[in-house]
Amino acid sequence: MSAAMDDAALAAHLAETAGRILLTVRDSGLFAGKALGKAGDQVANQFLIDALREQRPDDGVLSEESKDTPDRLTKSRVWIVDPLDGTREYGEGRADWAVHVALAIDGVARVGAVALPGLDVTLTSGAPVALQPANTPPKMLVSRTRPAAEAVFVAEKLGAELVPMGSAGAKAMAVVRGEADIYLHTGGQYEWDNCAPAAVAAAAGLHVSRADGSPLRYNNADTYLPDLLICRKELADEVLRFAAEYSPD
Template sequence: MPETDLSLLIDAAREAGRIAVAYAGREMQSWDKPKGAGPVTEADLAVNAMLEQHLPSARPGYGWLSEETEDNQDRLTRDRVFIIDPIDGTRSFAEGSRTWAHSLAVADRGQVIAGVIYLPMRDMLFAAARGQGATLNGQPIRVTAAATEAEAEVLAAKPNLRPDHWQDGVAPIFRRAYRPSLAYRMALVAQGRFDGMLTLRPSWEWDIAAGDLILREAGGTCTDRTGRPLRFNNPNPRLNGVVGAGSELHEILIGRLDQPMQGHRA
């Protein structure tokens, strides 16, 4: 059941936080991943090792997809799969920021049924199970109802406002903010701290899976950049961007985007 999966994810996220916090603020080994995929630290690997030992042993029939584990296509044969980012925002974690997160989810036949985003340095645990609503530290959360782009404050990296992403080359006039962790951006929209978020480049499933459910269970709409619902555990675990907001603002943003006919835009 999603409820028991959620309890499992919450316990695992808190243990991940204990491990990661022990590394925070001290020198640690780090490496650059191949093909410009970003840094990884010994803390990422330690958290991943704990999760990979603990979660599959608790759910032997589930598949496994994690940023820090070499992908195994066996997951495609499983109805349910863990989708894990041991530390989302590794670069900011290594730099001493407090806005990195653990992102843990379970997807059932492509749909997320339980998700947790945990920021241990801020004592913020966002959680949701399908059909049960979304919470922050056990209290219900809800998206805002901003109905126009002029009213909205949207979390987005600056390159997302390039003219070539938008119809007629005109970017929206919303107020822009940014946080380095994509999972945290989605959680902040679910919390109602910001009105929407978007990222228009291909994005990894492990950055998004937990936030997709939390945002939708908080009353929001979350899709790819074309407006299609997100599906997970794909052979290539990348999605065509993410747009998340309350329903009215989401419709406005999707309507303003210039949809490329071929491929993805960075």
């Protein structure tokens, strides 16, 4: 591995390699259930952290599976990773789980790669995919286990078809790949859940924002980033308007 590899190529290589590691752990047959998820998280995280320290020693790192430190807050460049997004789906042998590797520069998701190892696909901000024609009616992604009431409300207003799916990365990449048109999430996330998907989606020309339309900002002291909208640009205004109309009462 050359130290001269650019950030986007590095992100893609790391995500793909971590994905292969996770498949190897799962295929080993040595773990099952929660133990499988825990083992996968730990092994993939150790690889990513060690590789980033070797390849980008001056950058900060934030990972779901590592103890956070304030050191990253002093850095302009911070890698934000989720070694295994969708632990449940991974443990169940499904394909809708992902590996996220992103680089935030001055709080903006500039570089990202999302590997979908179960599909043998990696999408990256360094090689944006061409958007496919929109679906008619539009398709809107929701959690396969607990669809958010706000997303269901917006889908009804739009006349959109609900598509249940697993991890955040899988949902976001389904929009990038043209399998769906809208991913609206309001149920709570952290920076590692959406930084890489946001970078990949933005590079592909999709609308990316908070659920109220404000920009996503990264490398915050508080890593909680509870809501997200990734959708086709021509649908963004309507989705944001209907989301603002929603009331839990």
